[in-house]
Amino acid sequence: xxxxxxxxxxxxxxxxxxxxxxxxxxxxxxxxxxxxxxxxxxxxxxxxxxxxxxxxxxxxxxxxxxxxxxxxxxxxxxxxxxxxxxxxxxxxxxxxxxxxxxxxxxxxxxxxxxxxxxxxxxxxxxxxxxxxxxxxxxxxxxxxxxxxxxxxxxxxxxxxxxxxxxxxxxxxxxxxxxxxxxxxxxxxxxxxxxxxxxxxxxxxxxxxxxxxxxxxxxxxxxxxxxxxxxxxxxxxxxxxxxxxxxxxxxxxxxxxxxxxxxxxxxxxxxxxxxxxxxxxxxxxxxxxxxxxxxxxxxxxxxxxxxxxxxxxxxxxxxxxxxxxxxxxxxxxxxxxxxxxxxxxxxxxxxxxxxxxxxxxxxxxxxxxxxxxxxxxxxxxxxxxxxxxxxxxxxxxxxxxxxxxxxxxxxxxxxxxxxxxxxxxxxxxxxxxxxxxxxxxxxxxxxxxxxxxx
Numbered sequence: 001x002x003x004x005x006x007x008x009x010x011x012x013x014x015x016x017x018x019x020x021x022x023x024x025x026x027x028x029x030x031x032x033x034x035x036x037x038x039x040x041x042x043x044x045x046x047x048x049x050x051x052x053x054x055x056x057x058x059x060x061x062x063x064x065x066x067x068x069x070x071x072x073x074x075x076x077x078x079x080x081x082x083x084x085x086x087x088x089x090x091x092x093x094x095x096x097x098x099x100x101x102x103x104x105x106x107x108x109x110x111x112x113x114x115x116x117x118x119x120x121x122x123x124x125x126x127x128x129x130x131x132x133x134x135x136x137x138x139x140x141x142x143x144x145x146x147x148x149x150x151x152x153x154x155x156x157x158x159x160x161x162x163x164x165x166x167x168x169x170x171x172x173x174x175x176x177x178x179x180x181x182x183x184x185x186x187x188x189x190x191x192x193x194x195x196x197x198x199x200x201x202x203x204x205x206x207x208x209x210x211x212x213x214x215x216x217x218x219x220x221x222x223x224x225x226x227x228x229x230x231x232x233x234x235x236x237x238x239x240x241x242x243x244x245x246x247x248x249x250x251x252x253x254x255x256x257x258x259x260x261x262x263x264x265x266x267x268x269x270x271x272x273x274x275x276x277x278x279x280x281x282x283x284x285x286x287x288x289x290x291x292x293x294x295x296x297x298x299x300x301x302x303x304x305x306x307x308x309x310x311x312x313x314x315x316x317x318x319x320x321x322x323x324x325x326x327x328x329x330x331x332x333x334x335x336x337x338x339x340x341x342x343x344x345x346x347x348x349x350x351x352x353x354x355x356x357x358x359x360x361x362x363x364x365x366x367x368x369x370x371x372x373x374x375x376x377x378x379x380x381x382x383x384x385x386x387x388x389x390x391x392x393x394x395x396x397x398x399x400x401x402x403x404x405x406x407x408x409x410x411x412x413x414x415x416x417x418x419x420x421x422x423x424x425x426x427x428x429x430x431x432x433x434x435x436x437x438x439x440x441x442x443x444x445x446x447x448x449x450x451x452x453x
Contacts (some may be wrong), residue, residue, distance in 0.1 A: 001033030001245060002030045002032075002033075003026070003030075003048070003050065003420075004030055004032050004035075004045055004047060004048070004049045004050065004056040004419070005029040005033060005049070005050045005051075005052065005114065005417075005420070006026060006027070006028050006029075006045065006049055006050070006051050006052070006260065007027045007029075007044045007052045007054050007059055007385070007387060007415075008025070008026035008027075008042045008050075008052075008053075008054055009024065009026075009053055009057075010025070010054030010056065010059055010387070010442050011023050011024070011025070011036065011054075011057070011058045011059065011390075011401040012025035012026075012027065012055035012058075012059045012377065013039060013058060013059070013060050013096065013357065013377075013401070013402050014061075014356075014376055014377040014378065015060065015061050015357060015358055015361045015362050015375065015376045015377065016378050017375070017376075018374045019354060021402070022038070022039045022145045022196070023036065023401075024040060024307070025038060025039050025040070025059075026038060026039075026040070026041060026042035026054075027059060027377060027385070028042055028043075028045070029332075029383040029385075029420055030085055031051045031383075031420050032196055032382055032383050032419045032421075033380065033381070033382060033418035033420070034377060034378060034380065034381050034382070034384060035379060035385055037301065037377050037378065037379065039428060042294055042428060044257070045432070046418050051052055052387065053330075054387060054414070054416055055391075056389060056390060056391030057386075057387050057388055057389055057390060057391070057414050058387075058388045058390050058401040058404070058405055059377070059385060059386070059387050060118075060357065060361065060377075060385070060386050060388065060405070061085065061120075061361040061362065061374065061375055061376050061377055061385065061386070062118065062119065062120025062121060062374070062385055062386050062416065062418065063117070063118045063119045063120065063121075063318075063331045063332065063334075063360045063361060063363065063364070063386060064121045064122075064317060064318075064360065064361060064363075064364025064365050064367075064368065064374065065114060065119050065121070065122040065123060065269065065318070065319055065320055065331050066123055066269075066288075066290035066318060066319045066367050067123060067125060067231075067269045067270075067290035067292055067319030067320070067321055068110065068114075068122055068123060068124045068125065068164065068319060068320055068321065068329070069106065069124065069125055069126065069127075069322030069323070069324070069421065070103075070106055070107040070110040070111065070124045070126070070140055070143075070323070071095070071098055071103050071106045071108075071126060071128065071136070071140075071322040071361050072091075072095075072106070072322035072323040072324035072325075072439065073101070073106040073109045073110040073113075073329070074102060074105065074106040074109070074441055074444045074445040074448055075094055075095065075323075075324045075445065075448065075449075076324055076445075077092060077324075078090065078094070078293075078324060078449075079091060079093060079219075079324075079325060081306075083237070083239065083299070083300065084101040084236065084237045084239060084240075084299050084301060085167065085237070085239045086115035087299065087324075087325070088167055088168070090166050090321055091324060092128075092167075092169055092172055093155070093169065093452050094448060094452040095128045095172065095447060096128070096130050096169070096171055096172045096452070097130070097292050097448050097451040097452055098130060098133055098136070098448065099130070099132070099133045099134055099136075099291075100129060100134030100135055100136060100138075100139045101134075101139070101444070102142055102444045102447075103133075103136045103139040104139040104142060104143050105138065105161070105437075105440045105441055105443075105444040106323075106444065107124070107139065107140035107143035107144065108143040108146065108147060108432060108437050108440075108441075109312070109437050109438070109440075109441040110142055110148075110323055110329060111144055111338065112145040112147055112429055112432060112434055112437055113323075113328075113329045113430075114125060114215065114329065114331055115147055115148070115149060115416055115423055115424055115429060116173055116413065116416075116424060116427065116429065117150065117329075117330040117331045117332045117333070117410065117413075118331055118332045118386040118388070118416065119331040119399065120149060120150060120382065120384035120385070120386065120415060120416065120417075120418045120423075121143075121149065121150040121152070121364070121365070121368070121374060122149055122150070122152070122369070122376070123151075123153070123154060123155060123202070123231070123290075123319070123368065123420075124140055124150040124151070124152070124153045125154045125156050125204050125206075125231060126140060126153065126154065126155070126156050127156025127157055127158055127205075127206040127210075127267070128156075128158075128172055129170070129172075129174060129182075130172060131171075131402070133190070133199070134184070136156055137153060137186055137190075140153055140443050141153060141190060141199065141283055141434045141444065144198075144199075145198070145303060146158055146431060146432055147200075147423070147429070147431050147432055148418050148421060148423040148431045149197050149418055149423070150197075150199075150374070150384065150418060151198060151200075152199075152201075152240065152397060153190075153198050153199075153201060153202075153367055153442050154201070154203065154231045155182065155183050155187075155201060155203055155204065156204040156205065157174060157179040157182075157183070157203075157204070157205050157206065157211065157215060157219070158172065158173045158174070158205070158206045158210040159173050159174055159175060159176050159179060159205075159212050159215045160209070160212050160215075161173040161208050161212050161213055162177075163445065164193060165230065165247070166207040166209060166210050166211075167209045167210055168178070168206075168210050168355065173210075173343060176212070176215055176218065178216055179205075179215060179219075180218055180219070180222060183219065183222060184222060184226070186201050187201050187203075187222075187228055188225045190313075191226070191228055191394055192410060193227065195373060195382075196373070196382055196419065200228070200229075200368075201228050202223070202228055202229040202230060202231050203219045203220075203222065203223040203228060203230055203231070204230070204231040205219050205230075205232055206232065206233065207232060207233040207234075207236075207240070208233075208234070208240060208243065208244055208247075208248075208252055208255055208256075209240060209243050209247075213259060215257055216232075216256075216259045216260075216261060217260065218440075220259070220260050223265070223267065224249055227260070227267075229265050229266070229267070229368070229369060230263075230265055230266045230267075231262060231266070231267055231268075231269065231290075232256070232268060232269065233268070233270060233273055234252050234253060234256055234261075234268035234269065234270065234271055235237075235251070235252045235253055235268070235270060235271050235273045235274055235278070236269070236270035236271075236272055236273075236296075237273070237299075237301045237302070238273065239303070240252055240273075241273050244307050251273075251278065253271075253274055253275075253278035253281070253282075254278070254310045256353060257281055259296070262281060262282065262285040262287045263285050263286060263287060264285070264286035264287075264288075264369075266285075266287050266288065267288030267289060267290055267315070267317075267367045267368075268282075268288070268289055268290070268391070269289075269290045269292065269319065269321070270289075270290070270291075270292055270296065270301065270304065270321075270322060271289045271291070271304060271309070272287050272291075272296060272301055272302040272303070272305075273302060274304075274305060274309075276405065279305065279309060279312050279314065280312065282309070282312070282314045283313045283314050286315065286317035287305075287314070287330075288314065288316065288317065288366070288367035289309055289314060289315070289316045289317070289367070290317055290318070290319040290367065291306050291316055291317065291318055291319065291338060291359065292318070292319045292320065292321040292326070292334075292336050293306075293318070293327040293334060293337035293338045293340075293341050294320065294321070294326045294328075294333055294334060295319075295320065295321030295322070295325040296340070296341075298325050298326055298327075299325050303345050304341070305345075306338060306341070306342050306351070306359075307342045307345075307346045307350040307351055310351075310355065310359075315363065315366045315367045316359055316363050316367070317359060317360075317363045317364030317365075317366070317367035317368070318331075318334040318335060318338055318360045318363070318364060319334070320348035323423040330410060331360070332360075332405075332410045332411075333410060334360060335353075335356035335357050335359060335360040335406050336356065336406050336407060338351065338356050338359055338360075339351045339352075339353060339356040339406065339407075341357075353400075353402055353406040353407060353428035354402055356406055357402060357405070357406055359374065359430070361375045362375035363375075364430065372407050379391045382419060382420075383417055383418075383419060383420040384417065384419065385415075385416070385417045385419075385420055386413060386415075386416055387413065387414040387415040387416070387417075388405055388411045388412075388413060389411050389412045389413070389414045389423040390405065390408075390414065390416065392411065394409045394411070395408050395409075395411060402432070412426075412427045413426075413427055414426060
């Protein structure tokens with residue numbers, strides 16, 4: 001008999017299709033599944049029950065991070081005032097020195113930060129594979145299992161070096177054949193399509209200016225044959241728009257459509273510089289977006305048309321993006337910033353606080369094709385939950401708990417539960433020693449930068 005857990009006494013925002021909320025509610029978990037949710041006290045249950053006191057708290061679905069570059073956790077703070085292309089050309093020589101141990105340490109630090117900010121499911125887009133680096137994808141998968149988050153790593157790739165007209169230096173790109181072989185091996189070794197999977201693989205050529213059309217076509221064919229999803233950067237900056245216009249004679253969105261990179265199995269990172277036609281195509285095909293408001297602002301890339309995307313029916317989730325362009329990588333900051341930027345361009349009614357929370361939860365689940373499993377608090381779904389303390393001085397007097405969560409300062413976590421397992425309690429990780437991880441991160445950062453300089 002699976003163990004029972006009851007969370008009761010606090011507010012519950014289910015983020016279900018009806019927007020059901022309880023000012024005083026409960027959730028019953030049986031093993032890794034949600035068994036019941038409702039108002040008032042939990043029903044009397046037989047057997048041994050673990051109880052979590054939710055008084056003064058708001059319970060939400062765990063947050064879903066749809067775009068990240070975990071290896072960048074050990075290169076935070078560099079090129080802080082550069083454009084995207086300047087930032088990339090500065091950091092590529094440093095990233096060329098990463099190896100398996102550096103990536104494991106970086107991923108552990110980045111994943112720990114996500115857990116402490118309410119994230120239960122995260123993707124990662126790893127696309128730098130130095131030849132002597134070792135098993136970099138395996139290193140971050142090991143880190144995710146240790147920290148305890150549900151993980152969707154994307155086997156990224158670059159095959160268009162500077163000598164062939166691309167942006168990355170030649171020594172950090174791979175050949176088409178190497179990439180396809182490694183991608184197939186990653187799927188065969190790691191991808192778990194089961195309902196309660198903790199690990200799913202996607203394929204993710206990096207961007208229009210770092211990969212060839214052949215790699216995009218062949219990766220799409222391989223992914224669809226294997227039944228995995230596709231991810232890449234699209235329409236992030238004006239520089240990218242100009243590159244595609246000069247190189248391909250079209251916009252980034254038109255280029256991706258020509259190559260078959262639209263559909264319900266595809267999501268684009270950023271998708272800032274879109275025209276009405278691109279949004280219409282995305283809505284018609286079910287192509288998703290990882291909206292990264294904090295990173296977009298840090299790089300100065302622009303403000304995405306998020307409200308227009310949502311209104312059109314495009315699947316939209318939120319992402320922190322790489323830690324070198326979002327040093328805090330705080331998942332709970334993303335819904336607030338998404339709301340702020342939407343209102344900044346579209347007025348005070350462009351986005352509600354509940355829409356922004358939905359983007360961070362069920363929206364991200366939809367982008368990853370997992371909205372039947374995670375993203376809302378409903379019986380039968382997986383037990384991925386975040387319990388936020390709202391009885392602190394910073395939140396006292398904010399009557400609406402969802403508004404307090406989204407618009408108030410980032411609250412501490414009373415608990416984070418992933419697949420029925422408690423990963424965070426009272427703001428501290430149970431799964432890894434954060435002091436040790438911090439020291440390892442500092443050492444790995446110093447060694448990596450020294451290697452490049």
